[in-house]
Amino acid sequence: MTLSRRKFLEMSGVLVVAFGSGSSLTSLAVGQGAFDTHASHIDPDKLDSWIAIGSDGKITAYTGKCDFGQGMYTAQVQLIAEELCASLEQVDLIQCDTAITPDQGTTSGSQSTPTNFNMESLALAAATARETLITMASKHVGEPVDAFTMNEGIITSRSGRKIKFAELIGGRRFDVAVSPAAKRRSPKEWRILGKPIPSLDRSALMTGRFPFVQNVRVEGMLHGRVVRPPEINAVLSDVDQGSVRQSPGYVKTVINKNFVGVVAEKQWQAIEAARLLKVTWKSGLELPSGDRFYEWLRSQSSETEVVLDSNDIDRHLSGSVQNLNATYVYPYQMHASLGTSCAVADVKKDRATIWSATQSVYPTRSCLSKILGLPLESVRVIYTRGSGCYGLNGADAVSFDAALMSQAVGRPVRVQLSRQDEMAWENYGAACVIDQQAAIKNGDITAWSCEAWQASRGGRPGYDHPGNVITGMLLGYVANEVKPNPIPKRVKEFRNGDNSVPSYFAGFVNGKCEGAGSLASERVVVHRVRSPFFTGPLRSPIRLQNTFAHESFMDEIATSLKVDPVALRLRYLRDPHMIEVLKLATERAAWKTRSSARRDAMNGEAAAYGRGVACVAYEGDNGFAALVAEVRVFRTEGRVVPMRFTIAIDSGPVSNPDGLRNQTEGGILQGLSRALCERVTWDGRKITSTDWESYQSLYLDMETPEINVVIVNRADGPATGAGETAITLVAAAVGNAIYDATGIRLREVPFTPDRIKAAVKKSTAENQLV
Amino acid sequence: MKTISIKVNGQTHQLDVDPKTPLLFVLSDELGLRGPKFGCGLAQCGSCTVIYRGRALRSCVFPVEAVGEGEITTLEGLGTPEKPHLLQQAFIEEGAAQCGFCLSGVILTAKAALDEKPQASEAEIREALGGVLCRCFAHTRMLRAILKYAGQRKS
Numbered sequence: 001m002t003l004s005r006r007k008f009l010e011m012s013g014v015l016v017v018a019f020g021s022g023s024s025l026t027s028l029a030v031g032q033g034a035f036d037t038h039a040s041h042i043d044p045d046k047l048d049s050w051i052a053i054g055s056d057g058k059i060t061a062y063t064g065k066c067d068f069g070q071g072m073y074t075a076q077v078q079l080i081a082e083e084l085c086a087s088l089e090q091v092d093l094i095q096c097d098t099a100i101t102p103d104q105g106t107t108s109g110s111q112s113t114p115t116n117f118n119m120e121s122l123a124l125a126a127a128t129a130r131e132t133l134i135t136m137a138s139k140h141v142g143e144p145v146d147a148f149t150m151n152e153g154i155i156t157s158r159s160g161r162k163i164k165f166a167e168l169i170g171g172r173r174f175d176v177a178v179s180p181a182a183k184r185r186s187p188k189e190w191r192i193l194g195k196p197i198p199s200l201d202r203s204a205l206m207t208g209r210f211p212f213v214q215n216v217r218v219e220g221m222l223h224g225r226v227v228r229p230p231e232i233n234a235v236l237s238d239v240d241q242g243s244v245r246q247s248p249g250y251v252k253t254v255i256n257k258n259f260v261g262v263v264a265e266k267q268w269q270a271i272e273a274a275r276l277l278k279v280t281w282k283s284g285l286e287l288p289s290g291d292r293f294y295e296w297l298r299s300q301s302s303e304t305e306v307v308l309d310s311n312d313i314d315r316h317l318s319g320s321v322q323n324l325n326a327t328y329v330y331p332y333q334m335h336a337s338l339g340t341s342c343a344v345a346d347v348k349k350d351r352a353t354i355w356s357a358t359q360s361v362y363p364t365r366s367c368l369s370k371i372l373g374l375p376l377e378s379v380r381v382i383y384t385r386g387s388g389c390y391g392l393n394g395a396d397a398v399s400f401d402a403a404l405m406s407q408a409v410g411r412p413v414r415v416q417l418s419r420q421d422e423m424a425w426e427n428y429g430a431a432c433v434i435d436q437q438a439a440i441k442n443g444d445i446t447a448w449s450c451e452a453w454q455a456s457r458g459g460r461p462g463y464d465h466p467g468n469v470i471t472g473m474l475l476g477y478v479a480n481e482v483k484p485n486p487i488p489k490r491v492k493e494f495r496n497g498d499n500s501v502p503s504y505f506a507g508f509v510n511g512k513c514e515g516a517g518s519l520a521s522e523r524v525v526v527h528r529v530r531s532p533f534f535t536g537p538l539r540s541p542i543r544l545q546n547t548f549a550h551e552s553f554m555d556e557i558a559t560s561l562k563v564d565p566v567a568l569r570l571r572y573l574r575d576p577h578m579i580e581v582l583k584l585a586t587e588r589a590a591w592k593t594r595s596s597a598r599r600d601a602m603n604g605e606a607a608a609y610g611r612g613v614a615c616v617a618y619e620g621d622n623g624f625a626a627l628v629a630e631v632r633v634f635r636t637e638g639r640v641v642p643m644r645f646t647i648a649i650d651s652g653p654v655s656n657p658d659g660l661r662n663q664t665e666g667g668i669l670q671g672l673s674r675a676l677c678e679r680v681t682w683d684g685r686k687i688t689s690t691d692w693e694s695y696q697s698l699y700l701d702m703e704t705p706e707i708n709v710v711i712v713n714r715a716d717g718p719a720t721g722a723g724e725t726a727i728t729l730v731a732a733a734v735g736n737a738i739y740d741a742t743g744i745r746l747r748e749v750p751f752t753p754d755r756i757k758a759a760v761k762k763s764t765a766e767n768q769l770v
Numbered sequence: 771m772k773t774i775s776i777k778v779n780g781q782t783h784q785l786d787v788d789p790k791t792p793l794l795f796v797l798s799d800e801l802g803l804r805g806p807k808f809g810c811g812l813a814q815c816g817s818c819t820v821i822y823r824g825r826a827l828r829s830c831v832f833p834v835e836a837v838g839e840g841e842i843t844t845l846e847g848l849g850t851p852e853k854p855h856l857l858q859q860a861f862i863e864e865g866a867a868q869c870g871f872c873l874s875g876v877i878l879t880a881k882a883a884l885d886e887k888p889q890a891s892e893a894e895i896r897e898a899l900g901g902v903l904c905r906c907f908a909h910t911r912m913l914r915a916i917l918k919y920a921g922q923r924k925s
Contacts, residue, residue, distance in 0.1 A: 068869060069867075069868040069869025069870065069906055070868065071868075198862075198865055199865055201870070202861075202862045202865060202867070203851040203854060203858075203862050204851060205867050205870035205873060206845075206854060206858040206861045206862050206866075206867070206870075206873060206877070207845065207846055207848070207849055207850055207851050207854055207858055208803070208804050208805030208806075208844060208845030208846035208848075208873070208874065209804060209846060209851060210804065210870060211804060212804070212807070212871065214798075214807060214808065215798070215802075215804045217802065248771075248788060266788075266791075266795070266799065267795045267799055268788060268790075268791040268792065268795050269788070336905060337871075337905060338809050338815060338817055338869075338871045338872050338903055338904070338905040339807055339808065339809050339817060339871045340808065340809070340810075385869070386869075386871075387807075387809075387869055387871040387905075388868055388869030388871065388905055388906045390905070416808060418811060419809070419810040419811055419812060419814075658865060662865060662868060662908065662911070663868075665907075665908070665910050665911070666868055666906050666907045666908055667907075668907075669907035669909055669910070670905070670906070670907040672907075673907065691810060691812055691814060692810060692812070692814035692815055692903065693814065697903060697905065698907075699899070699900055699901065699902060699903055700876065700896070700899035700900070700902045700903070700904060700909055700912065700913075701896040701897055701899050701900040702909065704909050704910055704913070707910060
């Protein structure tokens with residue numbers, strides 16, 4: 001039986017993972033005593049916090065980075081098997097359980113690979129374990145440490161003695177520190193890591209056996225349903241509990257400040273009771289108009305940061321031969337997970353267990369401890385995979401919902417949100433406005449300035465801000481709000497985690513140039529504005545929005561200079577990784593050098609072909625990629641058909657090439673959906689995009705492009721993130737391709753048929769005037 | 771409450787439920803099945819798909835009382851990890867998923883479409899999947915897996 005089958009079939013009830021398998025190991029980990037790092041009792045400096053070897057020779061690894069469909073489970077099992085020279089079948093991996101895994105914060109921001117696959121944390125622990133076992137073997141048989149080889153969990157000495165891991169350590173603690181000097185196995189030696197191992201969850205998923213958080217069932221469990229406010233700023237006025245007392249299976253109405261929920265015996269009964277419950281709400285402030293939202297956004301007082309300023313921008317802009325200006329806008333978009341968020345909580349008087357799809361078990365535990373009024377150590381959060389989240393979806397909020405309702409009824413409660421509640425109240429990807437200005441002289445860019453306005457409210461709750469998501473706010477906790485500053489704050493060190501700085505900037509701060517480019521006259525100003533809606537990290541948060549603006553504007557400059565867009569990029573790029581991926585992608589796509597636009601459409605063709613390019617150093621240094629998008633644009637229908645997408649990606653040594661391809665292909669298509677149709681809408685009082693008709697996503701019948709993924713697989717650099725790199729480039733590359741095809745520059749996402757048709761009409765009218 | 775008899779994956783069950791309960795909740799809560807999933811409750815996404823009388827059915831909006839004699843097949847009824855259905859096998863070989871929440875919709879809709887029309891063209895298969903969502907966008911691999919299975923079926 002393969003590992004995947006065995007592992008996931010054993011998980012009859014996710015409970016088994018936490019309490020059942022290898023009970024001696026589990027108790028060993030639990031019994032580690034109190035430590036005070038991030039309020040976690042599990043000391044990351046101790047090897048026993050990461051790795052245990054059972055008396056049967058099984059290796060159990062404990063990680064604080066979880067798999068939500070991006071392949072992190074498989075890659076981490078590969079890592080452990082590689083470093084311990086074991087087989088995949090020998091390794092069990094326990095992900096994110098506050099009772100037994102180290103606190104690694106949040107699984108987000110493309111940080112799992114940099115954290116756990118370089119020279120720290122899980123990777124270092126595994127390397128330490130290998131070296132410790134060799135040292136033990138050396139003592140055991142009295143041969144020098146360099147006399148041993150390891151394979152399939154067996155250590156062989158030069159004289160031919162074979163020792164099993166279990167003989168040396170089985171069921172006992174290592175009692176050593178994770179060694180910063182432990183040597184990782186080099187990519188050249190890899191036998192398991194770096195190989196396209198099929199993801200281990202496959203057969204359980206494809207045959208409907210995989211236990212999602214939605215499938216957790218606990219004895220005596222009830223079902224809860226939340227009743228959210230009908231409008232964004234509404235507050236609770238009255239609840240008529242009598243309206244549901246006779247409802248079948250009704251157990252209780254839970255009211256706490258503005259939080260309302262209903263608990264019933266069965267799921268359908270809870271849904272019916274929540275529908276029937278008479279609740280009166282009082283309307284609050286009106287929302288800013290959706291039609292004029294971007295003007296509203298840029299006119300608000302803001303928290304302003306000067307990220308970069310060479311202090312010569314205005315001089316250049318006034319003295320140059322030609323100035324270029326453009327404004328790009330990006331809407332609020334949703335995570336809109338396919339399955340609505342769900343959690344199960346079992347809250348007793350003195351302790352609580354919550355099965356949650358949160359990306360942040362420890363921070364969530366800390367917030368739950370506040371909400372429930374229980375000591376931190378009495379709350380256990382067990383990560384249980386949910387529907388793909390792409391960032392902060394409703395997983396944290398629904399964990400709070402379930403815990404509150406369970407505490408109120410004294411029994412375990414499962415809560416799954418309705419589609420409407422999920423979409424109306426999640427933390428959206430931020431709406432942005434980005435102004436670009438460039439000075440052009442003698443065929444060169446002499447200065448470039450970016451000024452961005454980003455809508456922001458709430459975000460990840462972290463360890464102590466439950467009010468950053470809806471449930472916390474309803475309970476009266478305050479959200480992180482933007483605090484306008486009259487005097488802009490100057491950033492003292494170069495920072496490009498949000499890709500607010502274009503890749504072509506020198507990035508001169510503090511006497512050093514840390515940007516990816518060479519342009520010395522540079523300015524980046526970022527305004528954060530109080531958002532009417534919750535916002536939070538959505539796959540490539542802000543980085544996608546910024547990259548859309550930067551990479552579109554670079555194309556506009558190329559057009560204005562009548563230079564090929566790739567040639568112009570290469571002229572200003574300095575970072576060798578960027579240059580390499582850009583050259584690689586364009587070579588593979590057989591990019592023909594010419595200045596844009598080709599404007600087939602102007603020649604009367606029904607479908608115009610165009611190609612566009614974009615590149616990024618994700619978060620400044622966390623992975624590099626360049627994408628060439630080839631599309632056809634049907635002018636009369638305003639339809640964009642993706643033809644062929646060629647991407648070159650450098651994320652250092654690759655843990656699993658098949659996983660990387662899967663992430664990259666999915667990132668490109670999700671990027672297309674976000675570029676072509678996704679946007680949050682609202683009226684004067686409430687969100688109006690609350691289902692799959694009002695919030696459009698591309699379905700399985702979408703026209704998919706041929707996707708060519710070129711992996712650099714640099715063995716000598718650090719391993720970087722890769723799950724958010726591809727999606728960052730799509731809107732820009734597609735916008736540039738549409739321009740190449742039609743001569744129409746789209747500066748507002750999404751590129752809907754209506755917008756394309758309107759732009760075609762406008763451009764035709766202008767041409768006729770000329 | 772009413773006693774209702776339904777046949778699921780070859781087994782008949784007698785259940786005391788509110789007859790208006792959507793079939794999905796009966797499958798997942800009363801029978802503990804993991805294949806069909808709640809995605810929207812509006813028949814807009816496909817996560818809750820089962821096969822019923824040879825057709826793909828959205829179980830989130832289908833009251834259990836309407837099932838009658840017809841047999842229900844869920845994703846787990848199609849094949850097992852030890853003996854997956856050929857279509858599931860194609861998905862396993864192609865690694866055609868990320869989070870996997872959509873798989874009942876994708877696999878069972880494709881199966882029903884190909885059962886009805888084994889010679890369906892790629893365009894017809896795509897059209898059949900027009901109401902199915904995958905938010906991880908594993909579309910490329912999924913279509914490859916379905917076409918692989920369609921090819922195997924023909925030969």
